[in-house]
Amino acid sequence: xxxxxxxxxxxxxxxxxxxxxxxxxxxxxxxxxxxxxxxxxxxxxxxxxxxxxxxxxxxxxxxxxxxxxxxxxxxxxxxxxxxxxxxxxxxxxxxxxxxxxxxxxxxxxxxxxxxxxxxxxxxxxxxxxxxxxxxxxxxxxxxxxxxxxxxxxxxxxxxxxxxxxxxxxxxxxxxxxxxxxxxxxxxxxxxxxxxxxxxxxxxxxxxxxxxxxxxxxxxxxxxxxxxxxxxxxxxxxxxxxxxxxxxxxxxxxxxxxxxxxxxxxxxxxxxxxxxxxxxxxxxxxxxxxxxxxxxxxxxxxxxxxxxxxxxxxxxxxxxxxxxxxxxxxxxxxxxxx
Amino acid sequence: xxxxxxxxxxxxxxxxxxxxxxxxxxxxxxxxxxxxxxxxxxxxxxxxxxxxxxxxxxxxxxxxxxxxxxxxxxxxxxxxxxxxxxxxxxxxxxxxxxxxxxxxxxxxxxxxxxxxxxxxxxxxxxxxxxxxxxxxxxxxxxxxxxxxxxxxxxxxxxxxxxxxxxxxxxxxxxxxxxxxxxxxxxxxxxxxxxxxxxxxxxxxxxxxxxxxxxxxxxxxxxxxxxxxxxxxxxxxxxxxxxxxxxxxxxxxxxxxxxxxxxxxxxxxxxxxxxxxxxxxxxxxxxxxxxxxxxxxxxxxxxxxxxxxxxxxxxxxxxxxxxxxxxxxxxxxxxxxxxxxxxxxxxxxxxxxxxxxxxxxxxxxxxxxxxxxx
Numbered sequence: 001x002x003x004x005x006x007x008x009x010x011x012x013x014x015x016x017x018x019x020x021x022x023x024x025x026x027x028x029x030x031x032x033x034x035x036x037x038x039x040x041x042x043x044x045x046x047x048x049x050x051x052x053x054x055x056x057x058x059x060x061x062x063x064x065x066x067x068x069x070x071x072x073x074x075x076x077x078x079x080x081x082x083x084x085x086x087x088x089x090x091x092x093x094x095x096x097x098x099x100x101x102x103x104x105x106x107x108x109x110x111x112x113x114x115x116x117x118x119x120x121x122x123x124x125x126x127x128x129x130x131x132x133x134x135x136x137x138x139x140x141x142x143x144x145x146x147x148x149x150x151x152x153x154x155x156x157x158x159x160x161x162x163x164x165x166x167x168x169x170x171x172x173x174x175x176x177x178x179x180x181x182x183x184x185x186x187x188x189x190x191x192x193x194x195x196x197x198x199x200x201x202x203x204x205x206x207x208x209x210x211x212x213x214x215x216x217x218x219x220x221x222x223x224x225x226x227x228x229x230x231x232x233x234x235x236x237x238x239x240x241x242x243x244x245x246x247x248x249x250x251x252x253x254x255x256x257x258x259x260x261x262x263x264x265x266x267x268x269x270x271x272x273x274x275x276x277x278x279x280x281x282x283x284x285x286x287x288x289x290x291x292x293x294x295x296x297x298x299x300x301x302x303x304x305x306x307x308x309x310x311x312x313x314x315x316x317x318x319x320x321x322x323x324x325x326x327x328x329x330x331x332x333x334x335x336x337x
Numbered sequence: 338x339x340x341x342x343x344x345x346x347x348x349x350x351x352x353x354x355x356x357x358x359x360x361x362x363x364x365x366x367x368x369x370x371x372x373x374x375x376x377x378x379x380x381x382x383x384x385x386x387x388x389x390x391x392x393x394x395x396x397x398x399x400x401x402x403x404x405x406x407x408x409x410x411x412x413x414x415x416x417x418x419x420x421x422x423x424x425x426x427x428x429x430x431x432x433x434x435x436x437x438x439x440x441x442x443x444x445x446x447x448x449x450x451x452x453x454x455x456x457x458x459x460x461x462x463x464x465x466x467x468x469x470x471x472x473x474x475x476x477x478x479x480x481x482x483x484x485x486x487x488x489x490x491x492x493x494x495x496x497x498x499x500x501x502x503x504x505x506x507x508x509x510x511x512x513x514x515x516x517x518x519x520x521x522x523x524x525x526x527x528x529x530x531x532x533x534x535x536x537x538x539x540x541x542x543x544x545x546x547x548x549x550x551x552x553x554x555x556x557x558x559x560x561x562x563x564x565x566x567x568x569x570x571x572x573x574x575x576x577x578x579x580x581x582x583x584x585x586x587x588x589x590x591x592x593x594x595x596x597x598x599x600x601x602x603x604x605x606x607x608x609x610x611x612x613x614x615x616x617x618x619x620x621x622x623x624x625x626x627x628x629x630x631x632x633x634x635x636x637x638x639x640x641x642x643x644x645x646x647x648x649x650x651x652x653x654x655x656x657x658x659x660x661x662x663x664x665x666x667x668x669x670x671x672x673x674x675x676x677x678x679x680x681x682x683x684x685x686x687x688x689x690x691x692x693x694x695x696x697x698x699x700x701x702x703x704x705x706x707x708x709x710x
Contacts, residue, residue, distance in 0.1 A: 007432070009665075016665070185442075262442075263675070319548045321370015323685040 526581025602643025
């Protein structure tokens with residue numbers, strides 16, 4: 001926030017975003033005591049309801065690996081999934097700029113229908129508005145989803161974390177963010193083999209929950225701000241930290257090289273088809289095997305919980321040194337040389 | 338020392354102060370955790386090798402004035418956008434006028450843009466060292482070929498070897514060795530340093546950026562210094578030759594000539610700037626927009642970037658570090674550039690005496706760290 005207006009940094013997903021949400025919204029709304037979890041869990045007649053909502057403003061609306069529609073379904077499905085839920089129903093709202101091509105809108109809607117069907121969810125209600133040319137950027141989509149717990153009790157969250165708990169990543173990091181950025185800058189073709197990783201993760205998360213019970217402490221999906229920001233959200237202000245092994249971080253080699261050339265860091269770029277899980281250390285083999293058998297062949301251990309540097313994430317580098325891994329403070333700007 | 342590297346640096350020995358000059362080395366050394374692997378007797382300081390950091394405030398104010406001029410589009414490498422001028426940054430200007438400032442990856446994109454948009458004046462911010470300067474020269478040559486009347490460069494390219502000599506001549510700092518830049522050396526060659534360094538009898542090693550071989554290069558330098566040898570060696574032979582890249586240097590010589598220029602923190606160093614030769618004066622933004630010459634700014638008085646850049650102090654010794662000056666609210670470019678020493682130190686440095694850094698990064702050590710989730 002700057003003087004009296006909202007800035008782009010407020011939407012980047014790191015500290016500034018958290019501050020905006022806290023000071024403007026959370027301070028006024030009741031019912032958000034869950035904190036910055038990916039979905040709300042509320043009592044509901046007959047059990048618990050999980051509910052999540054998300055806005056999608058991606059530019060451009062169509063990109064290698066998908067479009068804003070597929071993203072809108074996967075994003076909300078995944079938020080419910082990593083919170084321990086089985087997603088059931090989605091609502092979808094559209095704000096469309098006058099002049100947006102109908103064929104593109106059809107492709108977007110088709111992608112939503114296909115993805116919803118693959119996920120086993122139904123889009124049951126929605127709303128559509130059209131605004132005059134220039135008052136929206138193509139199309140914005142907002143989805144809200146509801147689901148029920150896969151099993152109970154649900155993953156307990158950061159309060160249950162213990163020294164020595166293990167951090168697992170379900171697959172390669174940062175691909176959606178880099179593919180989008182590179183495509184937008186004209187560095188990739190629409191049919192490039194460097195694509196967004198946009199995909200639903202709910203089957204893998206459900207299997208993990210069923211297999212581990214409460215030995216699964218929590219799950220998160222590293223979207224805006226990337227893994228570094230997600231880790232910060234978990235440890236910030238608490239008495240434990242993450243120790244991450246840089247040599248174990250999963251990357252696609254082509255993405256890694258592209259990021260290095262552009263001076264960008266995959267750890268600060270969003271994934272839209274990956275999640276992290278923190279599990280009790282005695283169950284780590286069960287967890288990794290479960291994930292690899294549930295559509296996450298690249299799942300692996302990337303670090304653990306420690307108490308040495310409370311509130312931070314420490315990266316053990318490929319040559320055995322140490323440095324901090326910080327959340328995204330501002331949008332990444334490519335370097336000079 | 339339990340590093341998974343091929344080299345060993347002895348724990349015992351005399352205290353050594355080594356300077357790395359290249360901003361990318363500063364960040365690579367931090368990101369690879371090398372600082373945490375060196376014994377306490379080795380002090381690594383960062384020199385003036387971040388081109389953004391050594392650009393004076395006057396230049397930023399000139400760039401900002403251009404961006405605010407109607408029908409002028411300023412095109413720049415991304416790293417320049419967050420650097421504060423006297424009152425604001427280029428990023429602030431871009432917020433209000435998105436088309437006035439654009440980020441590009443290569444100066445040739447600015448030439449292409451000018452070619453496609455004859456209705457605007459395109460000014461490229463030519464900031465960088467010998468790695469970047471040849472591409473700026475190539476852009477000028479291309480603009481000449483296309484006979485463009487709407488392309489110019491606000492020149493601030495600088496050269497390294499004489500700056501190193503100036504640093505050593507101040508007598509303010511004692512250095513036991515230099516970690517020489519990787520890509521600058523690829524252009525100018527290892528031989529370019531011999532004249533400068535032999536006068537001062539200091540060892541130096543050209544190093545790469547990959548963690549393992551960078552560590553090896555630094556270990557090599559430490560060994561030279563421990564043994565009292567003053568040779569200049571190359572640990573980046575894959576890319577760097579003794580004679581450098583003659584083709585790149587000839588493009589440079591065609592378009593640019595040396596001039597005196599101001600370095601933030603070092604003042605004016607004779608012969609370390611690059612200005613356009615008279616044949617290419619048309620492409621000099623200062624010629625095209627002479628009103629820019631009236632701009633003169635000074636750095637904020639409390640800012641110690643100059644002392645950090647010359648290795649006189651380390652970042653935590655600046656009273657503004659992590660308090661009034663943070664990546665979110667920077668005072669000087671060392672904090673805001675992705676290759677600035679202060680930004681790297683704040684983001685990456687793990688030391689035994691670290692305070693709870695969430696408080697430091699928020700700029701207010703008294704504020705309790707609130708859980709917000």
